[in-house]
Amino acid sequence: MSSLVNKLLCENVKNLKPYESARRLFAAGSGETQQTWLNANESPFTNPYNMDDGRFNRYPDCQPSGVINAYAAYSGVTAQNTLVSRGADEGIELLIRAFCTPGEDAVLICPPTYGMYAISAETCDVKVEKAPLKADFSLDVENICTFKDKVKLVFICSPNNPTGTSVPPDQLQAVIEHFSDSALVVVDEAYIEFNWQCTWANKLNQYPNLVILRTLSKAFALAGIRCGFTLAAPEVIQALLKVIAPYPIPEPVAQVARQALESKGISKMLQQVGDLNKQRNTLKEQLASISSVELVGDDKANFILFRCAQKNELMQYLVDNHILIRDQSKQVNLQNCLRITVGTADQNQQLMDLIFSFFKQQESAQ
Incomplete structure (x- = not known):
């Protein structure tokens, strides 16, 4: 680090470790087509969209009404309860910037959980308090409640990543x-x-302090367009609009999002979610048949978490064979844990063939 950068850099940023996203760990480059990407909880599906370039010369709307109204209808809330942003990650940052004073306030997280809650808070010089999940990964409600009047935001991921x-x-x-x-x-x-069935969007009117983060990245197979939503009381939405960028949603993103939220797009999404759920169940059954593998957590998302003592060797074996999954062992209570994103039937079978081959080699070597 140059002397000038070191002199000017914010103190809270100097020791900050950036979030290790899937693409930082394994960059998508010229060799991407040779890899099977099962490490970022992305959908394996791609869906076609039409594009109208007639407005590309104009700045986009801050909150495109077509997108807002469509997502509000999909979620069963009003447009006044809805904000669209550059992925749910921006929603996290907006909440911290709007409601937490740097150097004074704190947020609460419940690890193991999504890493961007802490990264966003630390970037804004906001303290991160922790109430770890219990051994069975349920909330420690008693511990969480001890932080009353000590934090401004409580982040809970459900289904939890x-x-x-x-x-x-x-x-x-x-x-x-x-x-x-x-x-x-x-x-x-x-x-x-x-x-x-576990959504809390229908409880917004009942609880003014409830905020919900959503995204098109997972089930809608649109991780590449970076489009997320915050659902909250109108007063919260108006506060976030004070700190959001002037043009957060590019016109092409808005066009794709509107099409994805049409009845045809939602039907396609539901069909693909159903397929992924079936594929996930098959993966679980195959993994459970391996004596060296312990399934961990639950299956309420598009991924599977498992533990095995040979996790380093297995990871390297899969990387060498061009399949990428995610190491989660640095998180609290997740020693030797790996996470698999559910892919297509062919991708999943390719993965399992390699996993079976790996453990067969391990047994032969003993």
Whole structure:
């Protein structure tokens, strides 16, 4: 680091470690077509969209009404409850910037969970408090409640990444009500289409301190366009509009999002989610048949978490054979854990053939 950069860099950023996204760990380059990507919880499907370039010379709307109205209708809320952003990641950052004073306030996370809650807070010089999940990956509600009046935001991922677990309604209700006059409870529903009956979008009018994060990246197979949503009380949405960028959603993104949220697009999404759920169940059965593998967490999303003592060797074996999955062992209580994104039937079979081959080689070497 140059002396000038070191002199000017914010103190809270100097020791900050960037989020290790799937593409930072394994860059998508000229050899991407040779890889099978099962490490970022992306959909394996691609869907066609039409593009109209007639407005590309104009700045886009900050909150395109066609996108807002379509997503509000899909979610069963009003347009006043809805904000669109550059992925749910921007929604996380907007909440922290709008409601947390740098150097003074704190947020609460429940690890193991999605890493961007902490990264976004630390980038903004906001303290990160932690209430780890219990051994069975359920919320430690009693511990969470001790942070009343100590945090401004409580982040809860349900279904949770990377454990695949959903929070029982009574636990989530207890947390939301406990913080009703002191903090916003942010429920990240990035994977909710895989467990739709557990959504809390229909509770927004009942709980003014409830905020929901959503995305088109997972079930809608649109990770590449970076389009997410925040659902909340109108007062919260208006606060976020104070800190959002002037033109957060490019016109091409808005066009694709509108098409994805039409009845035809939603039907296609539901069909693909159903296929992924079937493929996930097949993967689970195959993994469970391996004595060296322990399934971990639950299956309420488009991925599977498992533990094996040979996780380093298995990871390297898969990388050498051009299949990429995700190492989650650095997270609390996830020692020796790997996460598999559910792919197509062919991709999953290719993966399992290699995993079976790996453990067969391990047995032969003993």
